[in-house]
Amino acid sequence: MARRALILVEGLSTMLRYVQVAQHLGLRPIVLSADPTRYDYLAPESIEAIRVDTGNFDALIRECSRLSATYDIAGITSARESFYATAGKLCRHFDLPGPNPTSIERCCDKFVQRQLLGEAGNPLPAYRLAANAADVESAAAEIGLPVIVKPAVGGGSIGVRLCRNVDELAEHTAYLLGGKHVWRSSPRILVEEFAQGPYYYADIMGDEVIGIGTGDFGPPPHFVFREITLPALLTDDEHQRISDISQSCLRALGLEWGPTCIEFRWTKLGPVVIEVNPRLGGVPGPQLVQLAYGIDLVTEHIKLVIGEEWDLRKKHSQSAAARILVPDRDGILDWIDGVSRAAAIPGVVEVKLDVEPKTPIVRKGDHRDWIGYVIAASSNLAQAKATLQRAVDFVDWSITPFPTRGEQ
Template identity: 60%
Template sequence: MPRRALILVEGHRSNGPHYIQAGQRLNLHPITLSAHPRQYDYIGVGKAAAEKIDTDNLDAMIHQCELLQSTYDIAGITGFAGRDETVYVTASKLCRYFNLPGPDPVSVEGCADKFAQRQLLAHAGVPTPEYRVAETVPDVQESATEIGLPVVLKPVVGSGSSGVRLCHNADDVTEHATYLLGAKNLSPRRILIEEFAEGRHYSIDTMGTEVVAIGTADFGQLPHFVLRQSIFPAALTDDQHKCMADVSLSCLRALGLGWGPANIELRWTKRGPVAIEVNPRLPGCSTPQLIELAYGIDLIAEHIKLLIGEESNVHRRRWQTAAARFLIPDRNGTLDWISGSRQAAAVPGVTEVQLHVQPKTQIIRKGDYLDSIGHIIAASPSRTQTQAILQRAADLISWSIT
């Protein structure tokens, strides 16, 4: 009998290793298909395999999977989001082509276009920030004036806060719109202009049509939206929890989602929860690890079960607070040294310390998720205790950039 394979389209520095490990625990052989496999440090460790291929070419991907079928029984296919959602769209199309369980490619593709997503949410009556779309700097300026400053500018297609910026005045709008429209990797060349929804940021994770977890996120200094800390579960009243769960499920219905994992980002504003973004997949930034520590639910393993045609179980098995602190440099330059990770890892309650950089690395901040040079994860029975553990560990890590 051929060995059962789990096909992973591209990779992810935080979720990628966990998909490989979870797949292996389920007696699957993970194979990563990537245009540049060497960019993922974890590939090649243990029994993980990789094939080099143009993952933007759907026909080539289908052919490669057909070749793999001569050796393996392909049990499931999934992918990750990088700078945009195109990889996850490709994975969903592969699932459909090979008659494997997976999300609806049309719904996934609709979510990838933030303007189309906004239209679907607004049409369904889901509360969203006021928004416009534009393709020229003058049109962006006019839209910002109509909405009222400050506004958030972002590419219509993208992820990880890439290219997202808060613009306080007309000069900011002109500068960032000019930058985005001149970017070589901006395709299509459209900019989403949004009202700045002020309020606490919440991250809601679902599996199928069930709300699994609600956490909070804190960001670094504006005008960028670089994640600084994430904590699960969020401190909510029963009414707040129900309200956010209802809005989240309304988002799924509006977008034609409801299979597998999804992540909904909301802000609690003066008019209640407002939908910022919906992703038809698991988020990165250590969220699956935090949910497992806080709730005892391994969302990655449960997702893989669905991919291979088994039932998932997302019932809560644990009650504690888990949080992640992301290490964000305050300047560009050359990383001379970074130290203290071993001491931080030894702090009771710390479950993981991971650094993404080595000395002599060039630090070039772009205001997105790649600005993080590492993270610390901690868990304990209480919110106060977990935050204290995180702070103690973070204080032990230091670095020098010149």
């Protein structure tokens, strides 16, 4: 009898977790990637990573067909938003459970997403679509500075900036259109009103809101997370308002299958939708859900993908918080210390580092700036945050700035 396999088309930070869960469920995880070397960290798990042009749908069909001669393909998915629609199309082709690829594609185009959400009456920041510098300038003048300027298609806050004046607007527009930004589609820029207020996000599976968390960012003009907390301290009415809008967004976008993460700002007018992401929240979001409620979102997603019944019942209720470790300068990382002491503190769940000493640090103003994170959990939020701060205080590092031209 052929072994059951789970096909994973590319992935990002959650890839390792998907692989581990698949193995736990008795599946053989197989990664399809245009560059399998990016998943070298899977080597200790003895994971098969096959080189295939993941941008070529026919090539993916051929590879999955070839694999089906050896394995019983139980499901196909992706841990990467930009390939999730492709995974959905493969599911349709091979008659497997999967998301609606058209819905995913519409959602991944932030302008189309905005249009569909607005038509359904969901609260949004003012926005305009721009194709060139003149369009950007005109849109910003109509909306009023400050504005958010970002690619219409993209993720991880890459290319997203707060532009507070005309100089910052011109500088970032020139960056996006001047060949430095890597576009996933034809260059189209979204110019948005800067919705000011506390940040919240909703973790959703199917049409059920699992939890609502909150986050803080580093200094503008970038949007790099510094701390994430679950659950957010909300009144019952506030929680219900975010839940109601979340479900309205799902209906408007046709996303009532699988995982979704919706981001909000609570402005003076109430909650405003910043973005709908047709995927799980990135690391460490799923870990916080598991700590807070005992629900493993990756496990339940894979169960859905392979046609098994999921279980979204909360096993317990506690608070979880994560601090993102972000360098304050560019240069060479000399050393990083205090990790074992931080990890030994009661209530600290994980201390994760993504860099080694002697690594060059070049900040980009997005999620790629992360060098690690610390997670703590407790029966109450105040204790979780106090534990987190105590652990973070132990972690220290030194970065030697790159030499200036005159010093070389």
